[in-house]
Amino acid sequence: MEKKLEKFADSTTCPVRNVLDRFGDKWSVLILLSLDEEGTLRFNELHKMIDTISQKMLAVTLKTLEADGLVNRTIFPQIPPKVEYELTERGKSLLPHIHSLVQWSMENMNAIKTSRLEYGA
Template structure:
């Protein structure tokens, strides 16, 4: 599904499909989690904190999160220009749910890995 076009033909007003289409990718939750509790971060600091994300994907992810109001982008008129990203109140209200998902994943990961291994052996 195209991340920028999130309306489903059968269920155009479905809020969960709409939200998950935007934050359910490989990087969005990780970017939100990385910004949690941090002072505003610059692009380079985010890249260092998430070393396996490409510059292009970080740029696309930040734009998408900004468009949906999960983060703010502040530009400072300096040479070179300084740009910082910070979570909005909307994103902060999502974080307890992300943290719950992380806790669930930690609790269940060994069992999930065991099931995956067992299904490959069949």
């Protein structure tokens, strides 16, 4: 293996693979973009914004984002319990990169679809 690529060989120590594995799933980027667009949101508000995600998957994804320090969860001691989610500074620092990826995706999606059709033919 080339010396340059050794740093990417082990997924536990490779920063690129490690980070992308954590938020490169189906839902994390949508949650981060929703919190960016709306600011602080409650669980049910997030669930309504991303209506195709199950409540269980939303809860699991939020816990993962919270564990990575991208999302902050605030619990208010009241009845019924009130829980709000918002982006942390680390989460906000990721947004320009996500927005660049969104822009690139929008600019290239039609060409990608065409390539996929041609490849499959």
